[in-house]
Amino acid sequence: MIIDAHAHLLPGRFPGDAPSGLPRMEPIPGSRDRLLVFDQLRFRARDAFFDAERRIEEMDRSGVDAEVLSPMPPLLRYDLPPADGLALARHVNAYTAELLAHAPERLHGLGMVPLQDPDAATAELAGFRELGLAGVEIASNILGRSIGDERFLPFFREAERLGLAVFVHAMPAPMDRLPPAAMGTYVVGIEGMFAAASMILGGTAAACPELRISFSHAAGGFAMMLPRAAYFWGGAWNEGPPDPARAVMPDDGPSPLELARRFYYDSMVFDHRTIRYLIELLGADRLLVGSDFPAMLREEPIARTLREMGLEDADWRAISSVNALRWLGRDTRG
Template identity: 75%
Template sequence: MIIDAHAHLLPKDYPGDAPECFPRMEPVEGSTDRLLVFGQTRFPAKEVFFEAERRVEAMDASGVDAEIVSPMPPLLRYDLLAADGLSLARHVNEFAAELSSHAPERIMALGLVPMQDPDAAAAELSAVVDAGLPGVEIASNILGRSIGDESFRPFFAEAERLGVAIFVHAMPAPMDRLPMSAMGTHVVGIEGTFAAGSMILGGTAAACPDLRISFSHAAGGIAMTLPRANYFWGGSWNEEPVELDRALMHDDGPSPLEYARRFYYDSMVFDRRTIRYLIDLLGADRLLVGSDFPAMPREDPAARTLRAMDLPEEEWQDISWRNALRWIGREPVAAAPGAPSFRGTEGA
């Protein structure tokens, strides 16, 4: 079984009386596609983004049993007024629930919350649960503030309390140190590192030990920084036991690596050597299949690189589907052969 834990949706339409700041989905002449128009964004969206039947057909064609679908990142617009952000989130969440209802065992949809107003975002999580959505997607920064900023901690505490899964998608922050051409490549690595690192360094990982959170694209470069962070935390190379000089080292709780091993990471990193390193450092129980479909084409077949790595059976089962269900708080139940079926766990 394969669950693609990083795939995207777009609502087909928006209300006619929506505020002018809302997106639009304009028809494309002679096509069933739509054009997402949102600020400076012009994104052509095929039917698979918003039609459940097309999604299921695409899954069948690529060997995917189920998807965890999140809104396309351009919808994470925290520059909107808080009230407009909440209205947009509710519309997207209503569509996400409706899309999932067509094939609930194959399309598991995440929603949005208005993170520009952390209190409103926390309050909206109850409505997300009531809508049957297992989690929400947020950006790696909120108007330039990393998600580990203490102002967002009550939001994560409420997500932990309600059992709501969090998907952190890397998004550019205001930056003039790289050209615009780097926004979709190097910035993903930088922002993923900042987001995951801020959760550890800012204290949220310690304060919310049961939070189920996943990072897109393996949280960028975080895995390369963790051994150094561990050295300056406890003086160890290769996590080997050491005699600590307590005047210099700080072993007052879990290490940075131990915190990082509480998170989930999708494995869309484009190279089996990177996946091997992630498994060795973070554990096979931390990785998920991800594709960014349909914003990007899947490997053919899906998870081709992972399939070709000759992973031990338990590691393959964890990465290909079990970790995804653990992340969103669901577990498999008895079903006909070849037909995946899931149920929510307590608190999910």
């Protein structure tokens, strides 16, 4: 069984009477595709984004048994007025519920919330289970503020209490140190690292030990800096016994590596060498299959790189499906 834990959706329609600042979907003559118009954004959306039957056809063609659908990241617009952000989130969540109803055994869904208003976002989580949503997608920063900031701790505590999965999708923050061409490549890696690190450094990971949280694209460069963080914490090379005399920033709490091994990471890192490092450092029980479909083309068949790595059967089964089910809070038997 293979579960694609990083796949996106777009609603096929938006309310015609929505405020002018909210998105709309425009038909494209002679095509089943539609054009997403959202301020300056113009994005041609394939029908698999919003049509459940086409989605299932694409899954069958690629060998995908189930998908975890999350909103296309440009919808995570925290610069909207809170009321507009809430209206947008509720529309997207309701549309997601419609898609899930077409094939509930194969489609799992994540909703969205207006985190520009943390109180409203936290309150909105209460209705997710009724909609059939397994969790929530958030961006890696909220208007440039780290998700590990203490103002968002009540939100994560509520997600933990409700047993909802959290998916953190790397999104650019205001930055002028790299050219715009880096927004989809280097900046995504940097943002993933910042987000995961902030959950540890801000105390949220320690405060929410049962929180099931996943990071897109393996949280960028996060795994590469963890051994250094562990050395600063405990003073040991190669994850040996702590040596307080060498520790630069000693801490009697859990080590950064212990906290990082509570997170999940999708393995869409484009190279088997990186996947092997992630397995060795974080564990095969922490990785998920991901594709970014249909925003990006899947490997054909799905998870081809993983399939070709000669993984132990237990590791392959964990990464291909069991970890995703655990992250979602679903039954892993069978």
